[in-house]
Amino acid sequence: MVTGASDRDALWRARELALAGLMGALGLLLPIGFHALGWGGRVFLPMHLPVVVAGFLVSPGMAVALGIVVPFLSSVLTGMPPLAPPVAPLMAVELAAKAGAASVLYRGLRLPMWVVLPGALFIDWAVLALAAWLAAGVFAIKAGAIQYVAAAIAISLPGTILQVVAVPLTVLAIERRVPRLRPRKQDWTG
Amino acid sequence: MPHHIDLYVKRESALHRLDPRPKMLAAVGFIAAVLLAPIHPPWPMGALLLLLISTAAVARLPARLVCRRMLSLAVVIGMPFLLSRLGGEATRAAGEQFAARSLLVAAAFVVLMASTRADVLLAVAARLPLVSVFGQLGEFILRGADVLAEEVIRTNRAWALRAPSAALRVRLTGLTQASMSLIARAAARSERIGAAMVLRGFQYTLPMARPAPLPWSHLAAGLAFALLSLGIAGAAKWR
Numbered sequence: 001m002v003t004g005a006s007d008r009d010a011l012w013r014a015r016e017l018a019l020a021g022l023m024g025a026l027g028l029l030l031p032i033g034f035h036a037l038g039w040g041g042r043v044f045l046p047m048h049l050p051v052v053v054a055g056f057l058v059s060p061g062m063a064v065a066l067g068i069v070v071p072f073l074s075s076v077l078t079g080m081p082p083l084a085p086p087v088a089p090l091m092a093v094e095l096a097a098k099a100g101a102a103s104v105l106y107r108g109l110r111l112p113m114w115v116v117l118p119g120a121l122f123i124d125w126a127v128l129a130l131a132a133w134l135a136a137g138v139f140a141i142k143a144g145a146i147q148y149v150a151a152a153i154a155i156s157l158p159g160t161i162l163q164v165v166a167v168p169l170t171v172l173a174i175e176r177r178v179p180r181l182r183p184r185k186q187d188w189t190g
Numbered sequence: 191m192p193h194h195i196d197l198y199v200k201r202e203s204a205l206h207r208l209d210p211r212p213k214m215l216a217a218v219g220f221i222a223a224v225l226l227a228p229i230h231p232p233w234p235m236g237a238l239l240l241l242l243i244s245t246a247a248v249a250r251l252p253a254r255l256v257c258r259r260m261l262s263l264a265v266v267i268g269m270p271f272l273l274s275r276l277g278g279e280a281t282r283a284a285g286e287q288f289a290a291r292s293l294l295v296a297a298a299f300v301v302l303m304a305s306t307r308a309d310v311l312l313a314v315a316a317r318l319p320l321v322s323v324f325g326q327l328g329e330f331i332l333r334g335a336d337v338l339a340e341e342v343i344r345t346n347r348a349w350a351l352r353a354p355s356a357a358l359r360v361r362l363t364g365l366t367q368a369s370m371s372l373i374a375r376a377a378a379r380s381e382r383i384g385a386a387m388v389l390r391g392f393q394y395t396l397p398m399a400r401p402a403p404l405p406w407s408h409l410a411a412g413l414a415f416a417l418l419s420l421g422i423a424g425a426a427k428w429r
Contacts, residue, residue, distance in 0.1 A: 015381060016384070017326075017327070017330060018380035019377060021330030022376035022377070023376065024327065025337070027331075028195060028331065032195070065324060069331065073312075075299075076197075077196055077335075078195060079259055079300070080262065082266055082267075084296045085288065087266060173370065174374055
């Protein structure tokens, strides 16, 4: 039975870990489903969907951890995205930035969803450009980071539209089903 | 317990029996060697490839399986390489470096993951000081993926039995509804799992089994592989 503040905190942590784990599991399964239907992962960004949804529902630290873990785990379990060339590390940076930004803006600053999602997307692209520039240096690739990001945004336009439509609907549906997951004051400290 | 999503290939081999910790050490050494070794002259990359092929042979991994898994990377490695051939000398050299290094690192991961169960690797990662949070979350995701994969399989079977010849539009509507329902149910399920974890004594970290002692012979094997890889790269770089 939950009695004190410490127990309540542990319960909050446990629920958050469980929720992040299940959203991460969806982050592994959705790309498999999309690939089975023949829809490209780079076009529809199926891994991004549950991770960004989780960003709206868990604390920033957990959202960043989930964003880092999911691409690496998917790479280890399914072989995609590949670790070399460094697609998985770039995706990890991208997802961590996007989910972390969504969590900070939505749960921390309590901004409305229509501000949070574009904000998270812009932060994601800026961080992706920085990561691509660093990776190009490490792997001695002489392509421009800006060109890489521009190409990535152009290719994944259908996926971005899918996120803009599906993420708010999913978050609202989940919050209606589990009201406890709506943003609260202690999310900053959590 | 086997997982629904895993690249592990069950075989009776020395590499499969090897403790995962020295295997990770060997993989880190090999990747460092690949990144350090020059691609001209080509002998260090050739020697590293030979080392990897010998390891795959020791693991008794079918060549067809390794090639098939490498083939899935053909686009991500092949396209930039082919595009680099259109550029100047520096671009062509960068393309060659990219392709050679990517192929060897990817092949090393194929061999590592085919000979080591993912949950065992995650259990090792959960004990490492800096990445323990990621390891624990990864273990949780793996369990969650098993649970959700079971649900997907059940839904798919029910769908195939009840509407085997439904139109694509109906199927897509069903798929969307099922996906939304799966996400909403996952959120509701996390409430129950969280409560169960606290009742079983969860205090910010997941309970971990005590690590098995690491045999010296296993550690020596992993260390020897890493040093041999680094030796090849070092010999080529500072010759």
